[in-house]
Amino acid sequence: xxxxxxxxxxxxxxxxxxxxxxxxxxxxxxxxxxxxxxxxxxxxxxxxxxxxxxxxxxxxxxxxxxxxxxxxxxxxxxxxxxxxxxxxxxxxxxxxxxxxxxxxxxxxxxxxxxxxxxxxxxxxxxxxxxxxxxxxxxxxxxxxxxxxxxxxxxxxxxxxxxxxxxxxxxxxxxxxxxxxxxxxxxxxxxxxxxxxxxxxxxxxxxxxxxxxxxxxxxxxxxxxxxxxxxx
Amino acid sequence: xxxxxxxxxxxxxxxxxxxxxxxxxxxxxxxxxxxxxxxxxxxxxxxxxxxxxxxxxxxxxxxxxxxxxxxxxxxxxxxxxxxxxxxxxxxxxxxxxxxxxxxxxxxxxxxxxxxxxxxxxxxxxxxxxxxxxxxxxxxxxxxxxxxxxxxxxxxxxxxxxxxxxxxxxxxxxxxxxxxxxxxxxxxxxxxxxxxxxxxxxxxxxxxxxxxxxxxxxxxxxxxxxxxxxxxxxxxxxxxxxxxxxxxxxx
Numbered sequence: 001x002x003x004x005x006x007x008x009x010x011x012x013x014x015x016x017x018x019x020x021x022x023x024x025x026x027x028x029x030x031x032x033x034x035x036x037x038x039x040x041x042x043x044x045x046x047x048x049x050x051x052x053x054x055x056x057x058x059x060x061x062x063x064x065x066x067x068x069x070x071x072x073x074x075x076x077x078x079x080x081x082x083x084x085x086x087x088x089x090x091x092x093x094x095x096x097x098x099x100x101x102x103x104x105x106x107x108x109x110x111x112x113x114x115x116x117x118x119x120x121x122x123x124x125x126x127x128x129x130x131x132x133x134x135x136x137x138x139x140x141x142x143x144x145x146x147x148x149x150x151x152x153x154x155x156x157x158x159x160x161x162x163x164x165x166x167x168x169x170x171x172x173x174x175x176x177x178x179x180x181x182x183x184x185x186x187x188x189x190x191x192x193x194x195x196x197x198x199x200x201x202x203x204x205x206x207x208x209x210x211x212x213x214x215x216x217x218x219x220x221x222x223x224x225x226x227x228x229x230x231x
Numbered sequence: 232x233x234x235x236x237x238x239x240x241x242x243x244x245x246x247x248x249x250x251x252x253x254x255x256x257x258x259x260x261x262x263x264x265x266x267x268x269x270x271x272x273x274x275x276x277x278x279x280x281x282x283x284x285x286x287x288x289x290x291x292x293x294x295x296x297x298x299x300x301x302x303x304x305x306x307x308x309x310x311x312x313x314x315x316x317x318x319x320x321x322x323x324x325x326x327x328x329x330x331x332x333x334x335x336x337x338x339x340x341x342x343x344x345x346x347x348x349x350x351x352x353x354x355x356x357x358x359x360x361x362x363x364x365x366x367x368x369x370x371x372x373x374x375x376x377x378x379x380x381x382x383x384x385x386x387x388x389x390x391x392x393x394x395x396x397x398x399x400x401x402x403x404x405x406x407x408x409x410x411x412x413x414x415x416x417x418x419x420x421x422x423x424x425x426x427x428x429x430x431x432x433x434x435x436x437x438x439x440x441x442x443x444x445x446x447x448x449x450x451x452x453x454x455x456x457x458x459x460x461x462x463x464x465x466x467x468x469x470x471x472x473x474x475x476x477x478x479x480x481x
Contacts, residue, residue, distance in 0.1 A: 048379060051379060051382055051383050052382060053378065053379050053382050053388075068383045069383065070379055070380055070382075070383040071380075072377050072379050072380060075376065075377055077376065078256075078258075080427065080428075081256050081375075081427075082426075082427060082430040082431055082432055082433060082435065082436045083256075083372055083375070083376070083432070083433050084431070084432045084433070086432075087372060087432055087433045087434075088372065088373070088376060090369070091368075091369035091370070091372040091373050092369075092373065092384060094369040095369065095370070095373075095384055095385065095386070118432075120431060120432075121376070133380070136380065137380075137383075140383075140384055140385075146383075
């Protein structure tokens with residue numbers, strides 16, 4: 001399988017602090033990569049380096065004509081900013097000269113009602129806003145979807161819905177998915193490869209190889225339990 | 232008041248109302264006041280060279296915007312902090328270069344008759360500002376929600392940030408001869424702040440901000456002529472009255 005992303009010897013430094021050091025991994029087209037690791041390990045910084053918003057050294061090579069849809073972590077938005085979900089999605093459509101029916105289709109796809117889409121984005125619940133961000137990313141017809149802790153702060157049914165939505169989209173559209181998660185059971189269930197960022201070292205491989213009690217203890221510094229779904 | 236002056240004041244108010252919406256949503260309200268002081272050294276230089284102060288002010292505001300943008304990119308500190316530093320330095324330099332009377336006129340607006348170059352510059356700049364906000368509003372919305380999301384949507388975030396800062400600076404320069412740079416900050420902020428309270432979507436916010444800015448400008452100008460009073464303070468007082476009235480709604 002062709003690689004859609006190849007990363008060689010990637011390092012990211014903010015002043016004297018080296019957040020990522022000599023990181024190498026690859027992502028196959030149509031696959032899903034989970035990025036795990038303790039807080040402060042540099043998972044979000046890695047995503048920012050991959051989209052070019054954090055300065056980095058080393059080599060990041062995306063496949064030609066790749067289109068990235070990025071869903072960031074929970075954003076700190078004022079509740080009273082008068083931008084509605086529809087305003088936000090229409091803004092994206094205007095960049096690609098799409099139509100209003102694209103917005104209606106995406107709202108339907110990500111499960112946001114017409115009423116909710118007319119609410120100001122600062123008043124949406126965590127789950128509604130994350131689904132809106134996924135919808136925004138999909139409007140760009142991405143070949144890669146990057147999700148930074150998409151289910152953080154969302155209730156259990158909401159998490160399940162969002163995970164199922166991403167899996168469904170991946171199957172239907174052949175998307176490559178890169179996601180950051182602290183939910184190891186979700187990682188085990190959805191990821192084809194796992195990149196584990198530890199404080200001392202990073203490791204990369206299939207979930208069965210990475211998600212072992214010994215390796216998780218080394219990476220997190222404490223025993224980590226997770227539940228493996230049988231489906 | 233001549234037709235060209237009326238036209239200029241209305242286009243200027245339109246520009247201020249539109250830019251103000253994004254200034255308010257980007258939490259840069261105080262930056263409008265601070266940035267306005269950056270005009271002072273330019274006014275001093277322009278007066279020394281016997282050219283219209285508006286051109287000197289526009290020049291230093293342009294470099295002020297460029298400096299804020301450059302330092303922001305390198306130092307990773309907030310725009311407000313950089314503008315705060317720049318404002319203090321500009322105020323110190325401006326007060327050394329400008330006499331007391333000129334300073335008051337630049338800050339609070341003056342009566343004098345506007346020259347054709349000033350009117351032409353004002354009209355062209357106002358139309359350019361309006362065109363920028365109208366054509367770039369969707370990109371500005373996306374950047375407001377998340378610069379990272381904007382970047383992956385193909386938006387040149389750094390470039391758009393620079394253009395926005397320069398548009399903001401130019402809007403302040405516009406008010407120099409009419410309201411004074413200090414009061415222009417108020418015309419940018421107050422209508423937009425009022426609109427933010429009243430609106431529940433972007434289009435409504437833009438329409439309300441522009442309506443209040445134009446209404447305050449026209450009523451203030453008309454009343455100033457009638458009362459033989461300075462225009463700027465009356466315009467800002469009317470804008471503030473609209474803001475106060477907005478509290479009746481909720």
